[in-house]
Amino acid sequence: xxxxxxxxxxxxxxxxxxxxxxxxxxxxxxxxxxxxxxxxxxxxxxxxxxxxxxxxxxxxxxxxxxxxxxxxxxxxxxxxxxxxxxxxxxxxxxxxxxxxxxxxxxxxxxxxxxxxxxxxxxxxxxxxxxxxxxxxxxxxxxxxxxxxxxxxxxxxxxxxxxxxxxxxxxxxxxxxxxxxxxxxxx
Amino acid sequence: xxxxxxxxxxxxxxxxxxxxxxxxxxxxxxxxxxxxxxxxxxxxxxxxxxxxxxxxxxxxxxxxxxxxxxxxxxxxxxxxxxxxxxxxxxxxxxxxxxxxxxxxxxxxxxxxxxxxxxxxxxxxxxxxxxxxxxxxxxxxxxxxxxxxxxxxxxxxxxxxxxxxxxxxxxxxxxxxxxxxxxxxxxxxxxxxxxxxxxxxxxxxxxxxxxxxxxxxxxxxxxxxxxxxxxxxxxxxxxxxxxxxxxxxxxxxxxxxxxxxxxxxxxxxxxxxxxxxxxxxxxxxxxxxxxxxxxxxxxxxxxxxxxxxxxxxxxxxxxxxxxxxxxxxxxxxxxxxxxxxxxxxxxxxxxxxxxxxxxxxxxxxxxxxxxxxxxxxxxxxxxxxxxxxxxxxxxxxxxxxxxxxxxxxxxxxxxxxxxxxxxxxxxxxxxxxxxxxxxxxxxxxxxxxxxxxxxxxxxxxxxxxxxxxxxxxxxxxxxxxxxxxxxxxxxxxxxxxxxxxxxxxxxxxxxxxxxxxxxxxxxxxxxxxxxxxxxxxxxxxxxxxxxxxxxxxxxxxxxxxxxxxxxxxxxxxxxxxxxxxxxxxxxxxxxxxxxxxxxxxxxxxxxxxxxxxxxxxxxxxxxxxxxxxxxxxxxxxxxxxxxxxxxxxxxxxxxxxxxxxxxxxxxxxxxxxxxxxxxxxxxxxxxxxxxxxxxxxxxxxxxxxxxxxxxxxxxxxxxx
Numbered sequence: 001x002x003x004x005x006x007x008x009x010x011x012x013x014x015x016x017x018x019x020x021x022x023x024x025x026x027x028x029x030x031x032x033x034x035x036x037x038x039x040x041x042x043x044x045x046x047x048x049x050x051x052x053x054x055x056x057x058x059x060x061x062x063x064x065x066x067x068x069x070x071x072x073x074x075x076x077x078x079x080x081x082x083x084x085x086x087x088x089x090x091x092x093x094x095x096x097x098x099x100x101x102x103x104x105x106x107x108x109x110x111x112x113x114x115x116x117x118x119x120x121x122x123x124x125x126x127x128x129x130x131x132x133x134x135x136x137x138x139x140x141x142x143x144x145x146x147x148x149x150x151x152x153x154x155x156x157x158x159x160x161x162x163x164x165x166x167x168x169x170x171x172x173x174x175x176x177x178x179x180x181x182x183x184x185x186x
Numbered sequence: 187x188x189x190x191x192x193x194x195x196x197x198x199x200x201x202x203x204x205x206x207x208x209x210x211x212x213x214x215x216x217x218x219x220x221x222x223x224x225x226x227x228x229x230x231x232x233x234x235x236x237x238x239x240x241x242x243x244x245x246x247x248x249x250x251x252x253x254x255x256x257x258x259x260x261x262x263x264x265x266x267x268x269x270x271x272x273x274x275x276x277x278x279x280x281x282x283x284x285x286x287x288x289x290x291x292x293x294x295x296x297x298x299x300x301x302x303x304x305x306x307x308x309x310x311x312x313x314x315x316x317x318x319x320x321x322x323x324x325x326x327x328x329x330x331x332x333x334x335x336x337x338x339x340x341x342x343x344x345x346x347x348x349x350x351x352x353x354x355x356x357x358x359x360x361x362x363x364x365x366x367x368x369x370x371x372x373x374x375x376x377x378x379x380x381x382x383x384x385x386x387x388x389x390x391x392x393x394x395x396x397x398x399x400x401x402x403x404x405x406x407x408x409x410x411x412x413x414x415x416x417x418x419x420x421x422x423x424x425x426x427x428x429x430x431x432x433x434x435x436x437x438x439x440x441x442x443x444x445x446x447x448x449x450x451x452x453x454x455x456x457x458x459x460x461x462x463x464x465x466x467x468x469x470x471x472x473x474x475x476x477x478x479x480x481x482x483x484x485x486x487x488x489x490x491x492x493x494x495x496x497x498x499x500x501x502x503x504x505x506x507x508x509x510x511x512x513x514x515x516x517x518x519x520x521x522x523x524x525x526x527x528x529x530x531x532x533x534x535x536x537x538x539x540x541x542x543x544x545x546x547x548x549x550x551x552x553x554x555x556x557x558x559x560x561x562x563x564x565x566x567x568x569x570x571x572x573x574x575x576x577x578x579x580x581x582x583x584x585x586x587x588x589x590x591x592x593x594x595x596x597x598x599x600x601x602x603x604x605x606x607x608x609x610x611x612x613x614x615x616x617x618x619x620x621x622x623x624x625x626x627x628x629x630x631x632x633x634x635x636x637x638x639x640x641x642x643x644x645x646x647x648x649x650x651x652x653x654x655x656x657x658x659x660x661x662x663x664x665x666x667x668x669x670x671x672x673x674x675x676x677x678x679x680x681x682x683x684x685x686x687x688x689x690x691x692x693x694x695x696x697x698x699x700x701x702x703x704x705x706x707x708x709x710x711x712x713x714x715x716x717x718x719x720x721x722x723x724x725x726x727x728x729x730x731x732x733x734x735x736x737x738x739x740x741x742x743x744x745x746x747x748x749x750x751x752x753x754x755x756x757x758x759x760x761x762x763x764x765x766x767x768x769x770x771x772x773x774x775x776x777x778x779x780x781x782x783x784x785x786x787x788x789x790x791x792x793x794x795x796x797x798x799x800x801x802x803x804x805x806x807x808x809x810x811x812x813x814x815x816x817x818x819x820x821x822x823x824x825x826x827x828x829x830x831x832x833x834x835x836x837x838x839x840x841x842x843x844x845x846x847x848x849x850x851x852x853x854x855x856x857x858x859x860x861x862x863x864x865x866x867x868x869x870x871x872x873x874x875x876x877x878x879x880x881x882x883x884x885x886x887x888x889x890x891x892x893x894x895x896x897x898x899x900x901x902x903x904x905x
Contacts, residue, residue: 106465113410113413131442139400139435148266148461159372161323161341169372172409172410
């Protein structure tokens, strides 16, 4: 499947499970989006995992300008205070609109589980058509020595436990935003 | 506390209560319809038949290797820091978990949903030991607060309305709530439970998969609570049935294609999580989580070796067998299972919770085959339910009077037919002048009065045969009619209509006189020996080598002869020689006329009259015949008018409608409502049992729709 079709399918499927999908070009745009979203939602804090230290500094600055608290690891200390979590993800699965994220780091887990809004950064080059295409990658993690916590995330947390009525945002994040990063071709 | 009826009398009392719960019935009826629609949409582009066969084969291959898979899993999981335990039964599992809690000075425990923990009644045990246990799955939390068991394996609180949940949450939060807003109720659970995750010392989860090749657990969830339960506390205990062991990731990914689709109509759940070993954990003094996995046997390892019941261990707990069950949708899960709910629950209860808890509920299967059709791992649920019923009877060492009578009579054709002939005389005074008995004598309880009953024919078909038989010169086909008791003794006119049609197509019909009841009623009563004996009599009587086809007008006889006969002889050392030749020749009337005789509209007068169709369970699912009857209605000059839920059971189920008349009446009511919502004056089906149920119900409600067998319909327009 050509990349443009994969991106389109990923977008459609993710939106079908109430994720908000946005295309961006630069990290700067990603930070702007996340900061702006947090302010709109009247959040006051942000965390980020998996970013290079240069980017962390940029984000921290952006938070400061916007009067948001940028919470630093270990995130367990801030467990109940995280409004927005920005995390890059490892893969996307277009067929189901799924994000794939090695969550072996406790900070990644806490960020993606306890935040009110999860903003995921997905490079379009990492979108695979279906889960079969990722079998080797998943197995590589599971079969490696040591422990691991590996996650598929598809949309925000949900339930239909009361009268089978779909409700979004139960114990996990109430919103999932996917920033699809179209890489620069220099 | 779960209180499952242990005898049929108290069970019937419970059923009566459940049937009077209007909210429950409406909710479950809507669920049943919506589920089927969502499911078919989400399976688009997937070959369900192919994938289910594949998964079934993979599960079957894994079952004899459970010990080997366990050892492999253990090696990998231990290498990654997990501690592995084996519990031989529920008590031991609970004790192991309590001991881990004690050793680690635990006070508070949070739990995510686990049917296996429900099976062992783990919460009760831990609470008795002094621990504070909080369920965090929304549905589980609700039923924990109400001190109930789950009423569904996937949606444990489906029996409750938002108002009941609202009242409950008002008590918990001591605040006034707007219960009509479900979103707000959900947020209350979110807010109330958040602190519990952070305060807990131990998190308990189940698992959907234990992957042997890597030692990882696989978990499939939606709410996000399981992720918190397995992340925040310093100890994680996973309680896992031995049946969850699979060899590899590939198998898990294949099952993942069907599990969410079948369970909730989702292509995938919000979260799929793999956990392997002891993770980094900031709340532990060692910075490593204490990770324990308790494997529960509780009869599974023996079950895996059982030649008949091993199949039940394929179950992946999707809950679909309840979703499509017409009985479940009338009475709800608390009356349709013990801990495990739905068709699989009627089976597993015997093995995990004993005959006492299964004795009454196991009888409540109408054998419509809807569960079998929807099962993603191809478990022959209706068949195993009857096998389970047999096992319960054997363990109890009792034979119900009905069974004694049934066996004695069915084995002796002459006695059986003698009784049927004399039934005509006995019921004659009740029928007054018409063809129906509208008021049953007082010896019957009033719940049986939901339908009029047809009068037994004055002259059964077999006594008319010599007169009706017409030799055909140069016949195109020579076939045997397997009439079945209902056509022979109640509706001989249906057989006469068949003769009329087939003679015009130059088909020589024969009626082997020694044929007797197909044996299905015996199998439904779990009288396997009788079913076998009767099958042998029919195999001999029909002498299939003389005929090109063996035609039935009764879908139940047809599917029993074709598909149950081989099962009946499966566990005998020698199956009868002519069995395959016999079963291969069984055909229903619509398929024969449409596919073999290649009937065309030129053969019929056109009336254009509108006709609705009821698809008998044993035809559409039992014999997989779906298009032919509908085509035949159109070919025969009528206008086929689709109605809602044509493939859903009419509530007959043979003696089921006598054993559970109130449930039968409820299923029938909905069926007739759906037909009456169309503008037809005629309803046809191709099973005399369905005709009896639908016709009797229509007569009772004085409906204007006439009910006929499809062969009677086409006989009227055949040129």
